[in-house]
Amino acid sequence: MSKHKTRIWIIILIIVFLTLxxxxxxxxxxxxxxxxxxKKIVEVRDGDHASGAFMMTTVGVSRSKINIFAYVWSFVAPYHELIPAENMRRQGESDKEYYYRQIHMMDMSQNVAVALAYEKANKQVNYLYNGVYVMSLIKGMDAANKLKIGDRIFKVDGKSMKQSEEFIKYVADLLPGDTVTLTLERDGDILEKEITLNVFPGEPEKHGVGISLVTDRKLDVEPEILIDTNKVGGPSAGLMFSLEIYNQLTEGDLTKGYKIAGTGTINYEGIVGPIGGISQKIVAADRAGAKYFLAPNENGVPNSNYRDALQTVRDINSDMEVIPVDTFEDALTFLNSLNN
Known part of the structure; x- marks a missing residue:
């Protein structure tokens, strides 16, 4: 083959590679x-110190849709899982909107974890309500052209509004074609937006503003707490946050010197909920040297996070012990049973 033809083939291969x-x-x-x-993320002022560690586990997620090379690699690399795009994003949701939603869910999860831990430790907790955040917008509605994800609405038609329930109740009495004036904060600026209520696209029996909301609820606690998550998103660290905070608020060391990883959402009643990516989190915890892993038991259903975690531990030949938990109290019971 001549040098000229070789160069042509090289150029063709480069073009094909770049295209793919x-x-x-x-x-x-x-x-x-x-x-x-x-301990490096949560700090309670004058809190008790642990000799071991409670560890938050995460799943690595591609920031955008993958190319053909990553697609092929997913069939070779262990615990690399393909997720259909429709399962990652809400319909019409941009990467920026998805990222904001994940960060906000983490903030909400932290608030729940703080409130639960402080109340379990018999410490002071006060709730401060500051309006509602816009979490998503429905295309085709008037609000989609005037509001943005992350807007904090605190007045409706001049009336102060503290919670999403108040907003929903107020709008429920209005009809298609009616308007509301929303006073909101966006990037530090105070704005007013007049929004017309519309019928929902494809749902002629429903009407409204066309946004989903979440209450902006802050906590005032004593002693003071500082949390730095380095922008790790999602709600799945709720259980581990609550345990770390509780451990710093109370005397003694629940870790007993062990590295204890885990995952699971948590609500104000202390119920632990399931999460996604349990196998990837087991691998992360094993790599970090965790002795125990707290996994949502989901009341013993056959395909629970706990069962999947057990299988992954077997598959990777890990010595890590998986502990099933349904509640915050379940976790405390196990931790109190550990020997120093």
């Missing part, structure tokens, strides 16, 4: 993330 690299497939990629020592 930039073509995006309708998938995202989940892979094992990291395990973070929560």
């Amino acid at each position: 690299n930039y073509i995006k497939l309708p998938y995202y990629l989940n892979l094992p993330g990291d395990a973070y020592d929560l």
Whole structure:
């Protein structure tokens, strides 16, 4: 083959490679993330110190849709999981909107964890309500052209509004074509937006503003607490946050010197909920040297997070012990049973 033809083939291969690299497939990629020592993230003023560690585990997620090379790699690399795009994003949701929603869910999860831990430790907790955040917008509605994800609405038609329930109740009495004036904060500026209520696209029996909301509820606690999550999103660290905070608020060391990883959402009643990516989190915890892993038991259903975690531990030949928990109290019972 002549040098000229060789150059042509090289150029063709480069063009093909670059083309395949930039073509995006309708998938995202989940892979094992990291395990973070929560002592480095959570600090209660004058809190008790632990010799071990409670560890928050994460799933690594591609920031955008993957190319053909990542797609092929997912079938070779262990615990790299393809996630259809429609399962990662709400319909019409941008990467920026998705990222904001994940960060906000983490903030909400932290608030729940703080409130639960302080109340269990018999410490002071006060709730401060500051309006509602816009979490999503429905295309085709008037609000979609005037509001933005992250707007904090605190007045409706001049009336102060503290919670999403108040907003929903107020709007429920209005009809299609009616307007409301929303006073909101956006990037530090105070704005007023007049919004017309519309019939929902494809749902002629429903009408409204066309936004989903979440209450902006802050906590005032004593002693003071500082949390730095380095922009790790999602609600799945709720259980581990609550345990770390409770451990710092109370005398003694629940870790007993062990590295204890885990995952699971938590609500104000202390119920532990299931999460996604349990296998990837098991791998992350094992890599970090965790001795125990607290996993949502989901009241013993056959395909629970706990069962999946057990299988992953077997598959990777880990010595880590998986502990099933349904509640915050279940976790405390196990931790109190550990020997120093």
